[in-house]
Amino acid sequence: MRIEAFGFPELVRLSVFAGRSSAYFARVDADAWIRTAAAVRETDGRLISLWGAEEAPGTFAISAAYALEDGILWLQLPVAGGHGDSDGYPDISAVFPCATRMQRAVYDLVGLRAIGAGDTRPWLNHGNWPADYFPLQKLSSGTERFQSQEADYPFVHVDGDGVHEIAVGPIHAGVIEPGHFRFSVVGEKVLRLEERLGYAHRGIERLFEHVSALDGHRLAGRIAGDTTVAFTWAYCMAVERALNGRIPPRAQWLRALLLERERIANHLGDLGALGNDAGFAYGLAQFSRLKEDWLRLNNQAFGHRYLMDRIVPGGVATDIDPRFIAAMLTQCDQIDAQVRVMQKIYDDQSGLQDRFAGAGVLSARVAEHFGVCGLVGRASGRKIDVRIDHPYAPYHEVQVQAVNDDRGDVAARVTVRFNEIYESVRLIRTLLSDLPGGSIVTPLEHEGAPSRGVGWIEGWRGDVFIALETGTDGNILRCHCHDPSWQNWPALEHAIIGNIVPDFPLINKSFNLNYAGHDL
Structure with missing residues (x-):
């Protein structure tokens, strides 16, 4: 419609x-x-x-x-x-x-x-906030007295013979963001999973009220470090729409280059971690090496391993030196070849495939019910990709080829990651081969009138959305940031049903949803 x-x-x-x-x-x-x-x-x-x-x-x-x-x-x-x-x-x-x-x-x-x-x-609100305290109300000062003890959360209980609960988190073994998972199980079979998030809430949207619209991109880029390019681009798109800005073509193409490099870096890391969670440490070692090489070239070419602060309102902060164009094209050839070798190894490992196939099935019906998006949705047959469905520059010129799978299990989510790497490598080659000339940034100015804008970017997890409202002085009245994990976290609760508890880390990693970007 x-x-x-x-x-x-x-x-x-x-x-x-x-x-x-x-x-x-x-x-x-x-x-x-x-x-x-x-x-x-x-x-x-x-x-x-x-x-x-x-x-x-x-x-x-x-x-x-x-x-x-x-x-x-x-x-x-x-x-x-x-x-x-x-x-x-x-x-x-x-x-x-x-x-x-x-x-x-x-x-x-x-x-x-x-x-x-x-x-x-x-x-x-985990019970630490004072009564009648709402942080985005204008009379909330932030100086109210907070509680040191959390309130009990009313999890949904499952009754029946042999049913018991297993509480996991919010503190986990390892360098992992905080989240609580409450399993209701019989033996080791999961009957129900309920999540409790919000532990990474930092008051991001309140912080936006203290910066000007033309400076907020730095805060947006720190919402979630693994998605800094997508969040920053979405924010800058919102500002540029609000201020009626026009972005140089070269800057648009460089933004897409950064976004695809961010996508590949995260998929390389996830593929290694998924192998490791299934007991295949060789996969972790190889994909960690590939990701590290990828990040090092990011740093050499753009001055930051994770590409933070490279996108700015009106364009990009850093151009690319011609010598790094050649280096990136060579690296694309190497990554493409080596990842294909690793995919064959993964496919031939019976132990891996035994863990991947049929685990954590997310049916197309459940995915549609929750509005699941991004790579998780595409692995359950939902052909949703903003770059294809609503292409923003330069994706209306550099067209993306759809990647999807309809099996809905861990194996499908692994396959989608492999194929998205190949597609992003193809896009990077195209972007670098036909990169427009000209400037990389157009100065923007606030004209003194209230304005609105939205940004909508297909990040590596799914579509990142930002809605922005500015005042007459150029400051932000409201900046709302949305990560696709809001849609996908509830679906994880359904994907684990009927599986055994030891498979949860693998299923959870196959989703690899955002805590910081969700909790804000």
Whole structure:
């Protein structure tokens, strides 16, 4: 369904720039809020994100971003403040189940309640926050007295003969981000898994209120270190849309080069870790070596191993020296050949395939139910890739070839990673061979009027989304950041059902979802 078909009376098209990725904004009432959610679902659209804001003291709004045929639809519903039964906004989790945790987070951060929601447990607030403290309300100073003891979380209990619980985390053995996993099991077979996240919450969205729109890219790039390129590009895209900026073609192509290099680096690391989790240490050693070589060339060519702060509003901070173009093309040949050798080794290892095949199956039905996206969705038959479906520059010129698998198990997610490496290598060769000339940055200026913009980038886990609102002084009124892990974490709870507990680390790694980018 096309966005203009909804017939919103005050539909605003946000600034357009190179590519075929459009964005629209509309203020709606409660009836239109509910009707739109149902219509989007019926026409195979997706809920990208949901968030709240206090527009002025005591004045609130709830927003939702939907992916439709011709781009993003950003809806905003004015909402009455207060904590009465009638204060809040209509629940849409019955239409989009992935909205459940987003709505719980909205209440914790802003104090807006989803009317009629079935699950209203705290999500980001672990009981340490003072009563009636909502960090994104404008009167919250951050100096309130916090509690040192967490509240008990009401996990869902499973009853029955022989059922017991296993608690894992939030502190794990190894350098791993914090997250709690509560297993209900009979013997070692998992009947239910429930996750408790939010331990990596750092108040990122409140921090954005203290920086100007033209400086916020540095904060965006530190939301999640393994996704710094995608988050920074999404942020800069939002700023550029808000300020009606035009980006030099060379900068757009260099941005895509950085994004594909970030994608390959993470897939190399994951393939090694997946081999190691299945007892194949040789895979970890080889892929770690390949990833390290990849990161070292990042540092030599762009000045940072993980490419942090390379994308800036208006373009990129660093051009590429011609001698590194040749080095990258040579490295692409080497990576392509060596990864294909490793894939054959993985395929021929009966022990690996025994662990991979049939483990952690995420059916297409469950993936569709939760709106699963990114590589996890593509490994369950969901052909979703923003670079293909809504191509932004330069992907409307350098076209991406779809990579997907319909098996939905660990083996499928491994295969998708291998094939995405090959596709990204192909894209890098194309980008480097036809790199446009010219400047790498266009200065941007805030013109003094309030503005809005969105950024939507296909990161290595899935689509990263940022919605930005600025004031007359160029400062950020609200910057909402969304990682695809919001959609994919609930699906992991279903993928583990029927598997044994020792397979969870392998299944979890095959998803490799974000903690920091999710918790903000």
